[in-house]
Amino acid sequence: MQRTMEKIAVWTGHLARLALWAAGIGLVLMTVLIAAQVVWRYVLNDSIVWTEPASVMIMGWFIFLGAAVGIREGYHLSFDVLLYLLPLRAKLVLFSISDIAVTAFGAGMIWYGWQLAARTAGNMLPSLGISGAFDFAPIVAGGVLIVLFSIERVFRRAAGLPTARFGDDPGPA
Known part of the structure; x- marks a missing residue:
């Protein structure tokens, strides 16, 4: 079981790194969009209508992806x-x-996030021109990663492997 869990940990480690990179890129992108909105509004006396809802949507992604990686670690x-x-x-x-x-909390995020996305799928976000379901996609994706990473932690612990948590290392067998 240890070998299998070590292989799974490598795979989930890559997934966590990818999620963390996506979250970091999202944070930078959101900052750039907000800065552009400020420049357009206060320097050019105009407005870019899509930057605020896009920034809020991007913020949802980096919050939920980052939270999932934080749970794994x-x-x-x-x-x-x-x-x-x-x-x-x-x-x-x-x-x-x-x-x-x-x-269980991650499973709730998946279930209720999916329901919210399904109920808003027919709505269009006017400034972005996309379905309202995209507002809730980060909740579902974050929930999937939280469930995956939490289950990995339980199985790693059952296999006698450390889970990267302080005090959670079983030490030598």
Whole structure:
């Protein structure tokens, strides 16, 4: 099981790196669009109508992609005070419970994000000329990555592999 999980970890590591790069590029692109809007509005006394909704949509992508990568790397919000007092085996159980809860949250993102996208698919975003479903696509994509990365963490832990979280390394077998 360890070999299989190591191979899966390499694949999900590449996926996480790709998501992080996409999030970083989205952050830079959003910044450029907002800067262009400011220049057009206050220097040229005109406006680019599509930059604000495009920037908000891009922001959704980099937030949800970055959050998914943060979950994979163990940077999501947690309350760790009790964990400093517990033995390693108890910590691993609590980490797995946490990852299962995060998996359920990601599944909810997929389910409800998909419903929101389906309900707004017929609406057109006037300044962009695309379906309103695109506003909710980052929720679904982020949910898919959160589920994938959380399940990977549970299986890596079950295989005795570290999950890149402080205190979550089982050490030598």
